Amino acid sequence: MxxxxxxxxxxxxxxxxxxxxxxxxxxxxxxxxxxxxxxxxxxxxxxxxxxxxxxxxxxxxxxxxxxxxxxxxxxxxxxxxxxxxxFAGQMILRTRFIDEALVRAVKNGATQIVILGAGFDSRAYRFRELLIDCRVFEVDAEPTQEYKKRRVKDVLGDAPENLTYVRIDFAKDRIGDLLQAAGFREGAHSFFIWEGVCMYLPEDSVRKTLRMVASHSAPGSSIVLDYASSLAIEFGKLTPHGAGGIPADWSEPWIYGVPGANGSEFFRDLGFDPGIPISFHNPEAIKRYALRRDGASYASHVMEKLRAEAQARIQAGIAPPPLPEGFLDAQKAIAAAGGAYWLAELTLPDHSKPSQTHTSSVEL
Ligand SMILES: C[S@@+](CC[C@H](N)C(=O)[O-])C[C@H]1O[C@@H](n2cnc3c(N)ncnc32)[C@H](O)[C@@H]1O
Known part of the structure; x- marks a missing residue:
């Protein structure tokens, strides 16, 4: 290698x-x-x-x-x-939010866990005990999956028996067919994780994947995901590294943003109850997932340092670099939407049960 x-x-x-x-x-x-x-x-x-x-x-x-x-x-x-x-601070929020949703889903009866675009996701190992009665599917592109399998074997040993690997190219393959061939049971209570993936895919693949989840899973099943809004992708075009800040020669740019301020309508149209999506800048979410013992958030020390440096430059009469046209308007649109990068748990409504008030993906 x-x-x-x-x-x-x-x-x-x-x-x-x-x-x-x-x-x-x-x-x-x-x-x-x-x-x-x-x-x-x-x-x-x-x-x-x-x-x-x-x-x-x-x-x-x-x-x-x-x-x-x-x-x-x-x-x-x-x-x-x-x-x-x-960046590490954002990952703390993301990991904790998704871990919580996983634990909740299994307690509520999910028996199939599907990790879409799994990368180096370690949940099949970290939650081995919790998932003992579940079938876990890790779905990913072949090179990443093969590399991960080797690496996991080297450092963690054999994979748990309940784990099935499924290869996919989201942009070309029919995910429903691949999952069924791998043993996914139609109509079982399922929980999907789609972490850090949909921003890399064409819109058509995002829609198809969500439609597959909606049409092949039992009511009450859900999918947890993070996503950029279309405002984030537009804003990224005005910045040197684009939305996501991924180096250009990695060939993995963020290309897709969910339409609307926070995506709720888009997800509802696809048949999901989106709850209330949570922005990565939501102070309540930061308080819940990334607060130090002394009350400071994970990255507040560097944010304060950046603010102080900007202030010092103003006081020294150093003019800030000129902003690209449209930058401030794009920033304002994101502020009005409440953020540009979101987390949500989308649930398939169970119409046989009395209507529940599903107000939030998580009680903040
Ligand atoms: C940012 S990584 C996220 C990995 C993992 N979910 C995590 O959060 O640690 C993006 C993942 O999406 C997968 N991916 C991107 N485009 C894909 C495609 N067209 N087909 C299959 N997988 C794809 C990559 O292989 C990679 O594992």
Missing amino acids: RDTFHMAITTNQNDRENGLPSRTSILVAAARAFGSRDPDEGVRNPDLLADRLIGPDELMLIRDHPFGKGLLQDYSDAIQNPFVAG
Whole structure:
């Protein structure tokens, strides 16, 4: 693997063609590994296995990104980097929100767990006990899945017996057929995780995947996902690295944003009860998922530093760099929508039960 890896880095060839994993799947796992090192339990990322899965070879693949170095540095130094702290903070929210939804779904009777675009997701291992009576499907592109299987075997040993791997290209394959061929039972109470994926897919694939979930699962089943709004994608076009901030030569740009301020109408039209989607900037969500013992949020120290630096520049009479046309309007539109990057649990209504007031994905 090392040889293939060095060839890809030096020739900058397409990762998938070289049988290498998606670099964004390594990036987000590295960010979870980073957050899992925080000494404060209030903000620690619960994905303690990520730090074992992401080793030196994996970090080499993302060496042109701050996390490629961040994991090799002393934690208290690396967390001073605003990008590292901000991104790791988002992952803490995301991991905890999805973990909570998973536990709730299994307690409510879900027997099939489908992890779409699984990357280095460790839940089949971290929640082995909870999921003992469930079938777990990890669905992903072949190169990422094959790499992950090898890595997991090396560091964690054999996969749990209840885990089935399914290969897919969301942009080409019919996911319903692939899942059924792998043993997915139509109509069973199911829980889907679609974490960090739909922003990389064409709109048609996003719609088809959600339609499949809606039409092949029992009422009461749900899918938890994070997503960008279309406002985020538009705003990204005005920034140097685009929405998501992914290096351009990774060939994994964010291309899709869910329409509408927070996506509710879009999801409702596809047959889901979207609850109330939660913005990553929602102060209540930050309080619930990423608050330190001293009351500060995970990344507040770097945000304050950035604010102080901007203030100092103004006082010194240093003019800020000119903003691209439309930047402030795009920023205002995002503020009016309540955010640009969201988390939601979409539920398939159970019409046989008295109507429930499903007001929020989570009680905040
Ligand atoms: C940012 S990673 C997220 C991985 C994982 N869900 C997590 O949060 O750790 C994006 C994942 O989407 C998968 N993916 C992107 N486009 C895909 C496609 N067209 N078909 C199958 N998988 C795809 C990648 O292989 C990768 O595992």
